[in-house]
Amino acid sequence: MEGLLTRCRALPALATCSRQLSGYVPRRFHHCAPRGGRRLLLSRVFQPQNLREDQVLSLQDKFGDCKSQRLMLQVGLIYPASPGCYHLLPYTVRAMEKLVRVIDQEMQAIGGQKVNMPTLSPAELWQATNRWDLMGKELLRLRDRHGKEYCLGPTHEEAITALIAAQKKLSYKQLPFLLYQVTRKFRDEPRPRFGLLRGREFYMKDMYTFDSSPEAAQQTYNLVCDAYCSLFNRLGLRFVKVQADVGSIGGTMSHEFQLPVDVGEDRLAICPHCSFSANLETLDLSQMNCPACQGPLTETKGIEVGHTFYLGTKYSSIFNAQFTNVYGKPSLAEMGCYGLGVTRILAAAIEVLSTEDCVRWPSLLAPYQACLIPPKKGSKEEAASELIGQLCDHITEAVPQLHGEVLLDDRTHLTIGNRLKDANKFGYPFVIIAGKRALEDPAHFEVWCQNTGEVVFLTKDGVMDLLTQVQTI
Numbered sequence: 001m002e003g004l005l006t007r008c009r010a011l012p013a014l015a016t017c018s019r020q021l022s023g024y025v026p027r028r029f030h031h032c033a034p035r036g037g038r039r040l041l042l043s044r045v046f047q048p049q050n051l052r053e054d055q056v057l058s059l060q061d062k063f064g065d066c067k068s069q070r071l072m073l074q075v076g077l078i079y080p081a082s083p084g085c086y087h088l089l090p091y092t093v094r095a096m097e098k099l100v101r102v103i104d105q106e107m108q109a110i111g112g113q114k115v116n117m118p119t120l121s122p123a124e125l126w127q128a129t130n131r132w133d134l135m136g137k138e139l140l141r142l143r144d145r146h147g148k149e150y151c152l153g154p155t156h157e158e159a160i161t162a163l164i165a166a167q168k169k170l171s172y173k174q175l176p177f178l179l180y181q182v183t184r185k186f187r188d189e190p191r192p193r194f195g196l197l198r199g200r201e202f203y204m205k206d207m208y209t210f211d212s213s214p215e216a217a218q219q220t221y222n223l224v225c226d227a228y229c230s231l232f233n234r235l236g237l238r239f240v241k242v243q244a245d246v247g248s249i250g251g252t253m254s255h256e257f258q259l260p261v262d263v264g265e266d267r268l269a270i271c272p273h274c275s276f277s278a279n280l281e282t283l284d285l286s287q288m289n290c291p292a293c294q295g296p297l298t299e300t301k302g303i304e305v306g307h308t309f310y311l312g313t314k315y316s317s318i319f320n321a322q323f324t325n326v327y328g329k330p331s332l333a334e335m336g337c338y339g340l341g342v343t344r345i346l347a348a349a350i351e352v353l354s355t356e357d358c359v360r361w362p363s364l365l366a367p368y369q370a371c372l373i374p375p376k377k378g379s380k381e382e383a384a385s386e387l388i389g390q391l392c393d394h395i396t397e398a399v400p401q402l403h404g405e406v407l408l409d410d411r412t413h414l415t416i417g418n419r420l421k422d423a424n425k426f427g428y429p430f431v432i433i434a435g436k437r438a439l440e441d442p443a444h445f446e447v448w449c450q451n452t453g454e455v456v457f458l459t460k461d462g463v464m465d466l467l468t469q470v471q472t473i
Contacts (some may be wrong), residue, residue, distance in 0.1 A: 003467030005137050006079055015104055015115065021385065024069075025380070026076045026089075027122045028288075030255070031247075033433075035253065038270050038393065038406045039389070039392055039393070039396075039405060039406045040404070040406060040408060041407075041410045042371070042407050042408065042409040042410060042411060043245040043385065043410050043411055045090055045091075045407075046089065046090055047076040047089060047090070047091075048076045048079055048253060050091070053154060055359050059104055060452055065124040065261070065263055066193075066195065066197070066263050066351070067350070067356065067417075068195060068196070068197065068347045068348070068351035068354070069196075069197070069347070069348040071350060071354055071358075071359050071425075072092070072195055072196070072347065072350065073195070074425075075091075075359055075425050075426055075457070076089055076091070077089055077091050077092045077359070078092060078181050078195065078196065078268050078296065079115065082370060083192050083200070084189055084192025084198075084199040084200030084201065085199060085200055085201045086115040086195065086196065086199065087449060088301055088307055088343070090367075091367040091368075091426070092367075094367040094368070095346055095361065095365045095366070095367050096203065096342060096343065096346060098333070098364060098365050098473075099194075099342060099345060099346060099365055100182050100342065100473065101203075101473060102231060102235070102364060102365075102375075103182065103205050103231065103340060103342070106227045106228075106230055106231045106234075107178070107207060107227065108206070108229050109139070109187035109227065109283075110178065110223050110224065110226075111176070111178050112179070112180050112207060112428070113178065113179055113180070114179075114180060114181065114182075115160075115179050115180070115181050116183060117153075117156050117159050117160065117163075117181055117274070118153075118159070118182070118187070119153055119183065119184060120152065120153075121150060121151050121152070121153040121156070121159055122148070122149075123141075123150060123151065123243055123278075124138070125158035125159060126151060128158065128318055128319065129131070129157070129158055129315065129318055131158070131248060132311065132355075132416060134248055135154075135201050135248055136174045136186055137190070138154065138187050138188055138189075139151040139153040139154065140151075140186045140187070140188050140200075140250055141185075146388075148343070148416075152186035153185065153186070153248065154185050154187045154216055154338075155185065155204075155206060155333075156181070156206060156208070157167065157208065157249065157311070157315050157337055158252070158315065158319075160179060160208040161208075161315040161316060161318070161319045161321050162319050162321075164177070164316075164319075164321040165316075165320050165321040165322070166335065167310055168283075169400055170322070170323035170324065170333075171323060171324050172212040172324065172325050172326055172331075172347040173325055175210055175211055175323060176210060176211045176212070176216060176220050177209065177210040177214070177218065177453055178207060178208075178209045178224075179207065179208050179209075179210075179236070180205060180206060180207035180208070180338075181202070181205070182205045182342060183203070183204070183206075184202070185201070185202055185203070185204045185206075186200060186201055186453075187200060187202075187403055188200060194263065194347075195339045195347055196343045196346060196347035197263075197344055197348065197351070197473070198342060199304060199343075200356065201344075202343045202344065203341075203343045204339055204340065204341055204342055205339065205340040205342055205343035206337065206338070206339050207224065207337065207338040207339075208335065208336070208337050208338075208341075209221075209224070209336040209337075209338070210316075210321070210323075210333040210334070210335055211333065211334040211335075212323065212325065212331070212333070212334070212335075214332060214334055216334065217310065217334035217431055218310070219338060220336060221253070221308065221310050221336050224308060224336070225241065225255065225308055225339045225380045225403060228306050228308070228338075228340070229241070230242075231340075232257065232305075234364065235349065235360065235362040235364055235365065236362050236363065236364075237259060237342055237348075237349055237352065237353075238259070238260065238352070239257050239258060239259055239260075239305070240257075240258050240260060240268065240270060240286070240302065241255050241257055241278050242255065242268055242269075242270075242277040242278050242279050243255060243256075243275065243277070243278035243282050244256040244278070244279045244281075244282060245281050245282050245306065246309060247278065247310075249309050249312065249313030249332070249337065250293075250309070251309040251311040251314055251336075251337075252310055252311075252312055252332070253309070253310040254308065254309045254310070255306045255307070255308050255416060256279060256302075256305065256306065256307050256424060257304070257307070257308075257346045258279075258301050258302030258303065258304055258305070259302055259303045259349075259351075259352055260301070260302045261301065261302065261303055261348070261351055261352050262301055263301070263303070263351060264301035264302040264304075265299075265301070265303070265360050266277070266279055266280075266301065266302045266303070266304055267280040267281075267299060267300075267301060268280065268299065268301065269288070269299055270295040270297065270298050270299075270300060271285055271290040271292065271293060271295055271296075271297055271298075272295070272298055273290070273293055273295040274290065274292050274293045274295070275292075276290050276291065276292040276297075279371075280299070281341055286403050286423070287317040303344070303351065304341070304344075304346055305340065305345050305348050306338075306339065306340045307338070307339045307340045307460065308336070308339075309337045309338070310336050310337055311334075311335040311337060312334060312335065313332045313334060313335070314335070315333075315335055316332045316333045316334070317332055318333055318338060320332075321333045321335075336426055337432060346365070349361065349362050349365065352440050354427070357425065358424050358425050358427060359426060359427040360427045360450070360451065361427050361429075361449060362368055364473070366427065366428060366429050367426075368405055368406065368407045368428055369402055369405040369406065369429055369430060369470060370395070370402065370405065370406045370407070370428060370429070370430040370431070370432060370467065371406075371407045371408075371423045371426070371427070371428040371430070371431050371432070372388055372391065372392050372406065372407070372408045372409065372424065372431075372432045372434075373388075373407055373409045373416055373419045373432070373433045373434065374388045374408070374409070374410070374412055374434050375388075375410040375412070375416065375419060375434055375435070375438070375445075376412055376414065376415050376416060376440075377413060380436075381434065381435060381439060382437060383439060384435075384438035385412070385434065386435035387434060387438055387443050388438065389408070389410075389458075390430070391432070391445070391460055391463065392406055392408050394460070394464070395463075395464070395467060398464065398468075399464070399467050399468050399470075401470065401471070401472035402467060402470065402472075407428070409422075409423065416435060420433065420448070423448075423450075424448075424450065427450055429449070429450055429451055429470075430444050430448070430449060430450070430467065431447070431448040431450060432446070432447050432448075432463060433445060433447075433448070434446075437457055442459050442460070443459065444458065444459055445457070445458055445459075445460070445463055446455040447463060
Protein backbone atom coordinates (compact mmCIF):
# COMPACT_ATOMS: atom_id res chain seq x y z
CA MET A 1 0.00 0.00 0.00
CA GLU A 2 2.84 2.41 0.85
CA GLY A 3 4.37 1.82 -2.55
CA LEU A 4 1.07 2.55 -4.24
CA LEU A 5 0.63 5.78 -2.29
CA THR A 6 4.17 6.83 -3.13
CA ARG A 7 3.48 6.42 -6.84
CA CYS A 8 0.30 8.55 -6.71
CA ARG A 9 0.43 12.17 -7.77
CA ALA A 10 -2.05 14.99 -7.19
CA LEU A 11 -4.16 15.84 -10.21
CA PRO A 12 -3.98 19.50 -11.33
CA ALA A 13 -6.78 21.66 -10.00
CA LEU A 14 -9.83 21.59 -12.21
CA ALA A 15 -10.23 24.76 -14.25
CA THR A 16 -13.55 26.51 -13.73
CA CYS A 17 -15.22 28.95 -16.04
CA SER A 18 -17.28 32.07 -15.48
CA ARG A 19 -20.30 33.09 -17.50
CA GLN A 20 -20.09 32.55 -21.24
CA LEU A 21 -18.86 35.41 -23.42
CA SER A 22 -18.57 37.97 -20.74
CA GLY A 23 0.63 18.53 -14.33
CA TYR A 24 0.53 15.04 -14.02
CA VAL A 25 -1.97 12.95 -15.91
CA PRO A 26 -2.37 9.16 -15.64
CA ARG A 27 -1.42 7.86 -19.07
CA ARG A 28 -3.92 5.05 -19.37
CA PHE A 29 -7.15 6.95 -18.78
CA HIS A 30 -8.45 9.06 -21.65
CA HIS A 31 -11.17 10.71 -19.52
CA CYS A 32 -8.51 12.50 -17.41
CA ALA A 33 -7.20 15.94 -18.37
CA PRO A 34 -5.49 15.69 -21.77
CA ARG A 35 -1.78 16.08 -22.29
CA GLY A 36 0.39 15.52 -25.30
CA GLY A 37 -2.53 15.14 -27.72
CA ARG A 38 -4.70 12.88 -25.61
CA ARG A 39 -8.40 13.62 -25.84
CA LEU A 40 -11.19 13.42 -23.29
CA LEU A 41 -13.49 10.72 -24.64
CA LEU A 42 -17.11 10.54 -23.58
CA SER A 43 -17.19 6.77 -23.90
CA ARG A 44 -14.68 6.52 -21.04
CA VAL A 45 -16.72 8.56 -18.55
CA PHE A 46 -18.30 6.36 -15.90
CA GLN A 47 -22.09 6.59 -15.86
CA PRO A 48 -24.98 4.26 -15.04
CA GLN A 49 -26.68 2.58 -17.96
CA ASN A 50 -29.05 4.81 -19.88
CA LEU A 51 -32.59 4.60 -18.57
CA ARG A 52 -35.26 3.00 -20.71
CA GLU A 53 -38.21 5.14 -21.77
CA ASP A 54 -40.53 3.42 -19.27
CA GLN A 55 -38.04 4.17 -16.48
CA VAL A 56 -37.99 7.83 -17.49
CA LEU A 57 -41.78 7.99 -17.34
CA SER A 58 -41.64 6.30 -13.93
CA LEU A 59 -39.26 8.99 -12.69
CA GLN A 60 -41.59 11.71 -13.96
CA ASP A 61 -44.47 10.17 -12.03
CA LYS A 62 -42.41 9.66 -8.86
CA PHE A 63 -40.50 12.95 -8.79
CA GLY A 64 -42.75 15.13 -10.90
CA ASP A 65 -42.65 17.98 -8.38
CA CYS A 66 -38.85 17.98 -8.14
CA LYS A 67 -37.28 18.53 -11.53
CA SER A 68 -33.70 18.48 -10.23
CA GLN A 69 -34.02 15.06 -8.60
CA ARG A 70 -35.63 13.54 -11.68
CA LEU A 71 -33.08 15.01 -14.10
CA MET A 72 -30.05 14.20 -11.96
CA LEU A 73 -31.16 10.57 -11.71
CA GLN A 74 -32.20 10.38 -15.34
CA VAL A 75 -28.93 11.61 -16.89
CA GLY A 76 -26.68 9.87 -14.36
CA LEU A 77 -25.45 12.74 -12.21
CA ILE A 78 -26.35 10.90 -8.99
CA TYR A 79 -27.27 7.35 -8.07
CA PRO A 80 -29.27 6.33 -4.97
CA ALA A 81 -27.34 4.51 -2.24
CA SER A 82 -29.85 4.51 0.65
CA PRO A 83 -32.67 6.83 1.76
CA GLY A 84 -31.27 10.36 1.78
CA CYS A 85 -27.82 9.28 0.52
CA TYR A 86 -26.54 9.37 -3.06
CA HIS A 87 -23.44 8.44 -5.01
CA LEU A 88 -22.13 11.61 -6.64
CA LEU A 89 -20.98 10.58 -10.12
CA PRO A 90 -18.17 12.13 -12.21
CA TYR A 91 -20.12 15.01 -13.80
CA THR A 92 -21.49 16.06 -10.42
CA VAL A 93 -18.11 15.81 -8.71
CA ARG A 94 -16.56 18.04 -11.38
CA ALA A 95 -19.33 20.62 -10.93
CA MET A 96 -19.01 20.48 -7.14
CA GLU A 97 -15.25 20.93 -7.24
CA LYS A 98 -15.76 24.03 -9.38
CA LEU A 99 -18.33 25.37 -6.94
CA VAL A 100 -15.93 24.81 -4.04
CA ARG A 101 -13.26 26.77 -5.93
CA VAL A 102 -15.64 29.71 -6.35
CA ILE A 103 -16.55 29.51 -2.65
CA ASP A 104 -12.85 29.41 -1.72
CA GLN A 105 -12.24 32.53 -3.78
CA GLU A 106 -15.08 34.45 -2.14
CA MET A 107 -14.23 33.33 1.40
CA GLN A 108 -10.51 33.96 1.05
CA ALA A 109 -11.15 37.37 -0.53
CA ILE A 110 -12.58 38.51 2.82
CA GLY A 111 -9.82 36.92 4.89
CA GLY A 112 -11.20 33.41 5.34
CA GLN A 113 -8.78 30.64 6.28
CA LYS A 114 -9.62 27.06 5.40
CA VAL A 115 -9.53 24.33 8.03
CA ASN A 116 -10.80 20.78 8.28
CA MET A 117 -12.39 19.51 11.51
CA PRO A 118 -13.22 15.91 12.43
CA THR A 119 -16.63 14.61 11.41
CA LEU A 120 -16.71 12.58 14.62
CA SER A 121 -17.70 14.99 17.40
CA PRO A 122 -17.53 14.01 21.13
CA ALA A 123 -20.82 14.06 23.00
CA GLU A 124 -19.42 16.17 25.84
CA LEU A 125 -18.99 19.17 23.53
CA TRP A 126 -22.67 19.04 22.59
CA GLN A 127 -23.74 18.33 26.16
CA ALA A 128 -21.92 21.49 27.28
CA THR A 129 -24.21 23.61 25.07
CA ASN A 130 -27.27 21.43 25.77
CA ARG A 131 -27.59 20.71 22.05
CA TRP A 132 -27.07 16.99 22.63
CA ASP A 133 -30.65 16.96 23.93
CA LEU A 134 -31.97 19.96 21.98
CA MET A 135 -31.10 18.48 18.57
CA GLY A 136 -32.96 15.29 19.45
CA LYS A 137 -33.14 12.62 16.76
CA GLU A 138 -31.51 14.84 14.11
CA LEU A 139 -28.10 13.92 15.51
CA LEU A 140 -26.65 10.68 14.13
CA ARG A 141 -25.16 9.20 17.33
CA LEU A 142 -22.79 6.29 17.93
CA ARG A 143 -20.57 4.72 20.59
CA ASP A 144 -17.04 3.52 20.13
CA ARG A 145 -15.73 0.21 21.53
CA HIS A 146 -15.02 1.92 24.87
CA GLY A 147 -18.60 3.14 25.23
CA LYS A 148 -17.71 6.78 24.50
CA GLU A 149 -20.52 8.67 22.75
CA TYR A 150 -20.11 10.69 19.56
CA CYS A 151 -22.21 12.22 16.83
CA LEU A 152 -21.55 12.72 13.14
CA GLY A 153 -21.39 16.50 13.02
CA PRO A 154 -24.21 18.35 11.28
CA THR A 155 -22.41 21.59 12.17
CA HIS A 156 -19.30 22.54 14.17
CA GLU A 157 -19.96 25.48 16.50
CA GLU A 158 -18.91 23.46 19.55
CA ALA A 159 -15.79 22.02 17.96
CA ILE A 160 -14.44 25.28 16.56
CA THR A 161 -15.13 27.22 19.79
CA ALA A 162 -13.34 24.56 21.84
CA LEU A 163 -10.42 24.84 19.42
CA ILE A 164 -10.20 28.63 19.87
CA ALA A 165 -10.61 28.30 23.66
CA ALA A 166 -7.58 25.99 23.73
CA GLN A 167 -5.41 28.83 22.39
CA LYS A 168 -4.56 30.53 25.69
CA LYS A 169 -2.62 33.58 24.47
CA LEU A 170 -4.81 35.18 21.82
CA SER A 171 -4.57 38.95 21.44
CA TYR A 172 -7.11 41.38 20.05
CA LYS A 173 -4.44 42.22 17.46
CA GLN A 174 -4.89 38.74 15.93
CA LEU A 175 -8.65 39.11 15.47
CA PRO A 176 -10.82 38.69 13.54
CA PHE A 177 -10.48 35.01 12.69
CA LEU A 178 -12.63 33.77 9.80
CA LEU A 179 -12.24 29.99 9.76
CA TYR A 180 -14.17 27.79 7.35
CA GLN A 181 -14.32 24.29 5.96
CA VAL A 182 -16.10 22.40 3.18
CA THR A 183 -16.93 18.93 4.45
CA ARG A 184 -19.56 16.20 4.61
CA LYS A 185 -22.31 16.79 7.14
CA PHE A 186 -24.92 14.43 8.52
CA ARG A 187 -28.49 14.89 9.74
CA ASP A 188 -30.92 12.10 10.51
CA GLU A 189 -33.73 13.60 8.43
CA PRO A 190 -37.10 12.05 9.34
CA ARG A 191 -38.22 12.26 5.70
CA PRO A 192 -35.35 12.78 3.25
CA ARG A 193 -36.65 13.84 -0.16
CA PHE A 194 -36.00 15.88 -3.27
CA GLY A 195 -32.62 14.25 -3.94
CA LEU A 196 -29.72 16.50 -2.94
CA LEU A 197 -32.08 19.20 -1.69
CA ARG A 198 -32.86 17.38 1.55
CA GLY A 199 -30.68 14.40 2.38
CA ARG A 200 -29.08 12.71 5.35
CA GLU A 201 -25.55 13.22 4.05
CA PHE A 202 -24.48 16.37 2.24
CA TYR A 203 -21.63 18.80 1.68
CA MET A 204 -21.64 22.16 3.40
CA LYS A 205 -19.36 25.17 3.68
CA ASP A 206 -19.44 26.34 7.29
CA MET A 207 -17.54 29.42 8.46
CA TYR A 208 -17.03 30.54 12.06
CA THR A 209 -15.84 34.04 12.92
CA PHE A 210 -14.29 35.45 16.09
CA ASP A 211 -14.18 39.21 16.71
CA SER A 212 -13.03 41.50 19.49
CA SER A 213 -16.26 43.52 19.88
CA PRO A 214 -19.94 43.49 18.90
CA GLU A 215 -19.29 46.32 16.44
CA ALA A 216 -16.45 44.43 14.77
CA ALA A 217 -18.57 41.25 14.70
CA GLN A 218 -21.37 43.15 12.94
CA GLN A 219 -18.90 44.38 10.33
CA THR A 220 -17.72 40.81 9.77
CA TYR A 221 -21.33 39.63 9.53
CA ASN A 222 -22.04 42.19 6.80
CA LEU A 223 -18.80 41.27 5.04
CA VAL A 224 -19.73 37.58 4.84
CA CYS A 225 -23.27 38.41 3.69
CA ASP A 226 -21.80 40.58 0.91
CA ALA A 227 -19.53 37.67 -0.10
CA TYR A 228 -22.58 35.42 -0.33
CA CYS A 229 -24.30 37.96 -2.57
CA SER A 230 -21.19 38.09 -4.76
CA LEU A 231 -21.13 34.28 -4.98
CA PHE A 232 -24.72 33.95 -6.15
CA ASN A 233 -24.33 36.84 -8.58
CA ARG A 234 -21.28 35.16 -10.11
CA LEU A 235 -23.29 31.96 -10.52
CA GLY A 236 -26.09 33.88 -12.20
CA LEU A 237 -28.66 32.70 -9.65
CA ARG A 238 -31.52 34.98 -8.64
CA PHE A 239 -31.68 34.99 -4.85
CA VAL A 240 -33.33 36.84 -1.99
CA LYS A 241 -31.85 37.50 1.45
CA VAL A 242 -34.54 37.14 4.13
CA GLN A 243 -34.81 37.58 7.87
CA ALA A 244 -34.82 34.16 9.53
CA ASP A 245 -35.25 32.35 12.82
CA VAL A 246 -32.09 31.40 14.75
CA GLY A 247 -33.42 27.90 15.49
CA SER A 248 -31.27 25.41 17.40
CA ILE A 249 -28.03 27.20 16.51
CA GLY A 250 -29.05 30.27 18.48
CA GLY A 251 -27.80 33.84 18.49
CA THR A 252 -29.53 37.20 18.13
CA MET A 253 -29.74 37.69 14.36
CA SER A 254 -30.09 35.43 11.35
CA HIS A 255 -30.61 35.65 7.58
CA GLU A 256 -31.29 33.04 4.93
CA PHE A 257 -30.29 33.18 1.27
CA GLN A 258 -33.15 31.70 -0.72
CA LEU A 259 -33.63 30.77 -4.38
CA PRO A 260 -37.30 31.45 -5.21
CA VAL A 261 -38.82 28.32 -6.75
CA ASP A 262 -42.16 26.52 -6.42
CA VAL A 263 -40.65 23.27 -5.11
CA GLY A 264 -39.08 25.15 -2.19
CA GLU A 265 -40.11 24.12 1.32
CA ASP A 266 -39.75 27.59 2.88
CA ARG A 267 -42.51 30.19 2.68
CA LEU A 268 -41.23 33.70 2.16
CA ALA A 269 -42.83 37.12 2.57
CA ILE A 270 -41.44 39.79 0.24
CA CYS A 271 -42.41 43.45 0.00
CA PRO A 272 -42.54 44.69 -3.61
CA HIS A 273 -42.29 48.31 -2.46
CA CYS A 274 -39.18 48.20 -0.23
CA SER A 275 -36.27 45.90 0.54
CA PHE A 276 -38.00 43.96 3.34
CA SER A 277 -38.16 40.17 3.09
CA ALA A 278 -38.52 37.45 5.71
CA ASN A 279 -39.19 33.80 6.26
CA LEU A 280 -42.85 33.55 7.23
CA GLU A 281 -41.93 31.64 10.39
CA THR A 282 -40.54 34.90 11.80
CA LEU A 283 -43.73 36.91 11.25
CA ASP A 284 -47.09 37.29 12.96
CA LEU A 285 -49.32 35.68 10.33
CA SER A 286 -52.33 37.65 11.54
CA GLN A 287 -50.61 40.84 10.41
CA MET A 288 -49.36 40.51 6.83
CA ASN A 289 -48.38 44.12 6.19
CA CYS A 290 -44.74 45.00 5.76
CA PRO A 291 -43.31 46.20 9.11
CA ALA A 292 -41.00 48.60 7.27
CA CYS A 293 -43.41 50.44 4.96
CA GLN A 294 -46.82 49.00 5.94
CA GLY A 295 -47.41 47.90 2.37
CA PRO A 296 -48.88 44.46 1.53
CA LEU A 297 -46.51 41.49 1.47
CA THR A 298 -46.42 38.92 -1.32
CA GLU A 299 -45.81 35.26 -0.55
CA THR A 300 -43.53 32.91 -2.47
CA LYS A 301 -41.61 29.69 -1.87
CA GLY A 302 -37.87 29.23 -1.78
CA ILE A 303 -34.98 26.81 -1.36
CA GLU A 304 -32.59 27.82 1.40
CA VAL A 305 -29.02 27.67 0.06
CA GLY A 306 -27.25 29.79 2.67
CA HIS A 307 -27.76 30.81 6.30
CA THR A 308 -25.93 33.33 8.49
CA PHE A 309 -26.07 33.77 12.28
CA TYR A 310 -24.77 36.41 14.66
CA LEU A 311 -24.01 34.36 17.76
CA GLY A 312 -22.54 36.92 20.15
CA THR A 313 -20.99 35.10 23.12
CA LYS A 314 -23.47 32.18 23.19
CA TYR A 315 -20.71 29.61 22.57
CA SER A 316 -17.59 31.52 23.63
CA SER A 317 -19.02 31.99 27.13
CA ILE A 318 -19.61 28.23 27.53
CA PHE A 319 -16.15 27.17 26.34
CA ASN A 320 -14.38 30.27 27.69
CA ALA A 321 -13.01 31.30 24.29
CA GLN A 322 -11.13 34.43 25.33
CA PHE A 323 -8.59 36.90 24.02
CA THR A 324 -6.61 39.70 25.67
CA ASN A 325 -8.23 43.04 24.86
CA VAL A 326 -6.58 46.45 24.29
CA TYR A 327 -6.53 47.02 28.05
CA GLY A 328 -4.73 43.77 28.75
CA LYS A 329 -7.85 42.15 30.20
CA PRO A 330 -9.49 38.85 29.14
CA SER A 331 -12.60 39.25 26.98
CA LEU A 332 -14.96 36.76 25.36
CA ALA A 333 -14.85 36.52 21.57
CA GLU A 334 -17.90 37.69 19.64
CA MET A 335 -18.90 34.97 17.19
CA GLY A 336 -20.81 34.40 13.99
CA CYS A 337 -21.45 31.29 11.90
CA TYR A 338 -22.25 31.06 8.21
CA GLY A 339 -23.38 28.08 6.16
CA LEU A 340 -23.65 27.33 2.44
CA GLY A 341 -25.24 24.10 1.25
CA VAL A 342 -22.76 23.00 -1.43
CA THR A 343 -24.64 19.99 -2.82
CA ARG A 344 -27.91 21.84 -2.27
CA ILE A 345 -26.70 24.78 -4.39
CA LEU A 346 -25.93 22.35 -7.22
CA ALA A 347 -29.39 20.78 -7.09
CA ALA A 348 -31.16 24.12 -6.58
CA ALA A 349 -29.35 25.63 -9.57
CA ILE A 350 -30.47 22.71 -11.73
CA GLU A 351 -34.00 23.14 -10.35
CA VAL A 352 -34.27 26.81 -11.31
CA LEU A 353 -32.27 26.83 -14.58
CA SER A 354 -33.20 23.56 -16.30
CA THR A 355 -35.97 22.79 -18.74
CA GLU A 356 -38.30 19.88 -18.04
CA ASP A 357 -36.11 17.52 -20.07
CA CYS A 358 -32.61 18.98 -20.05
CA VAL A 359 -30.10 19.95 -17.36
CA ARG A 360 -28.83 23.51 -17.41
CA TRP A 361 -25.92 24.67 -15.26
CA PRO A 362 -24.55 28.01 -14.16
CA SER A 363 -21.83 28.49 -16.78
CA LEU A 364 -19.16 28.51 -14.09
CA LEU A 365 -20.20 25.07 -12.86
CA ALA A 366 -20.80 23.13 -16.07
CA PRO A 367 -18.82 19.86 -15.76
CA TYR A 368 -17.41 20.39 -19.27
CA GLN A 369 -17.56 23.61 -21.26
CA ALA A 370 -17.78 22.01 -24.70
CA CYS A 371 -18.76 18.71 -26.31
CA LEU A 372 -17.60 17.92 -29.84
CA ILE A 373 -19.64 15.50 -31.98
CA PRO A 374 -17.94 13.81 -34.99
CA PRO A 375 -19.95 12.28 -37.85
CA LYS A 376 -21.42 8.80 -37.61
CA LYS A 377 -19.11 6.04 -38.76
CA GLY A 378 -19.96 5.02 -42.33
CA SER A 379 -21.94 8.20 -43.05
CA LYS A 380 -21.32 10.55 -45.99
CA GLU A 381 -19.82 13.05 -43.56
CA GLU A 382 -17.31 10.59 -42.06
CA ALA A 383 -14.48 12.34 -43.90
CA ALA A 384 -14.95 15.28 -41.51
CA SER A 385 -14.03 13.13 -38.48
CA GLU A 386 -10.37 14.05 -38.78
CA LEU A 387 -11.26 17.75 -38.97
CA ILE A 388 -13.19 17.79 -35.71
CA GLY A 389 -10.47 15.73 -34.03
CA GLN A 390 -7.95 18.35 -35.08
CA LEU A 391 -10.30 21.08 -33.84
CA CYS A 392 -10.53 19.33 -30.46
CA ASP A 393 -6.73 19.22 -30.18
CA HIS A 394 -6.38 22.83 -31.30
CA ILE A 395 -8.88 24.09 -28.72
CA THR A 396 -7.13 22.34 -25.83
CA GLU A 397 -3.71 23.58 -27.00
CA ALA A 398 -4.60 27.16 -28.00
CA VAL A 399 -7.19 28.04 -25.34
CA PRO A 400 -5.48 27.40 -21.99
CA GLN A 401 -8.59 28.04 -19.91
CA LEU A 402 -10.35 25.16 -21.69
CA HIS A 403 -7.67 22.59 -20.89
CA GLY A 404 -9.58 19.59 -19.55
CA GLU A 405 -12.92 21.21 -20.44
CA VAL A 406 -13.53 19.78 -23.94
CA LEU A 407 -15.18 16.38 -24.33
CA LEU A 408 -15.18 14.40 -27.60
CA ASP A 409 -18.26 12.21 -28.08
CA ASP A 410 -16.53 9.26 -29.73
CA ARG A 411 -19.65 7.06 -29.83
CA THR A 412 -19.66 7.18 -33.63
CA HIS A 413 -21.90 4.13 -33.88
CA LEU A 414 -24.72 6.54 -32.93
CA THR A 415 -26.20 9.18 -35.21
CA ILE A 416 -25.36 12.83 -34.72
CA GLY A 417 -29.01 13.41 -33.74
CA ASN A 418 -28.90 10.87 -30.91
CA ARG A 419 -25.67 12.27 -29.55
CA LEU A 420 -26.95 15.83 -29.84
CA LYS A 421 -30.01 14.79 -27.83
CA ASP A 422 -27.72 13.42 -25.10
CA ALA A 423 -25.57 16.56 -25.17
CA ASN A 424 -28.67 18.70 -24.80
CA LYS A 425 -29.72 16.69 -21.72
CA PHE A 426 -26.31 17.10 -20.06
CA GLY A 427 -26.25 20.85 -20.65
CA TYR A 428 -22.77 21.46 -22.03
CA PRO A 429 -22.63 25.23 -22.66
CA PHE A 430 -21.28 24.62 -26.19
CA VAL A 431 -21.93 21.67 -28.52
CA ILE A 432 -19.89 21.62 -31.74
CA ILE A 433 -20.96 19.28 -34.56
CA ALA A 434 -19.17 18.14 -37.72
CA GLY A 435 -22.13 17.72 -40.07
CA LYS A 436 -22.66 18.21 -43.80
CA ARG A 437 -21.19 21.70 -43.85
CA ALA A 438 -17.94 20.40 -42.39
CA LEU A 439 -17.22 19.07 -45.90
CA GLU A 440 -17.33 22.59 -47.37
CA ASP A 441 -14.23 24.58 -48.18
CA PRO A 442 -13.64 26.10 -45.72
CA ALA A 443 -15.28 23.69 -43.29
CA HIS A 444 -18.13 25.05 -41.19
CA PHE A 445 -19.05 23.54 -37.83
CA GLU A 446 -22.55 23.66 -36.33
CA VAL A 447 -22.29 25.32 -32.90
CA TRP A 448 -25.08 25.10 -30.33
CA CYS A 449 -24.91 27.64 -27.52
CA GLN A 450 -27.04 25.75 -25.02
CA ASN A 451 -27.60 28.48 -22.44
CA THR A 452 -28.84 30.99 -25.02
CA GLY A 453 -30.55 28.60 -27.45
CA GLU A 454 -28.50 30.04 -30.33
CA VAL A 455 -27.29 27.87 -33.25
CA VAL A 456 -24.60 29.19 -35.60
CA PHE A 457 -22.30 27.82 -38.31
CA LEU A 458 -18.67 28.83 -37.84
CA THR A 459 -15.34 28.11 -39.46
CA LYS A 460 -12.50 26.74 -37.35
CA ASP A 461 -11.28 30.30 -36.77
CA GLY A 462 -14.81 31.36 -35.81
CA VAL A 463 -15.08 28.55 -33.28
CA MET A 464 -11.74 29.55 -31.79
CA ASP A 465 -12.77 33.20 -31.57
CA LEU A 466 -15.96 32.18 -29.78
CA LEU A 467 -14.32 29.87 -27.26
CA THR A 468 -11.43 32.20 -26.43
CA GLN A 469 -14.05 34.57 -24.99
CA VAL A 470 -15.07 32.01 -22.36
CA GLN A 471 -13.59 33.38 -19.14
CA THR A 472 -12.24 31.09 -16.47
CA ILE A 473 -11.61 31.54 -12.79
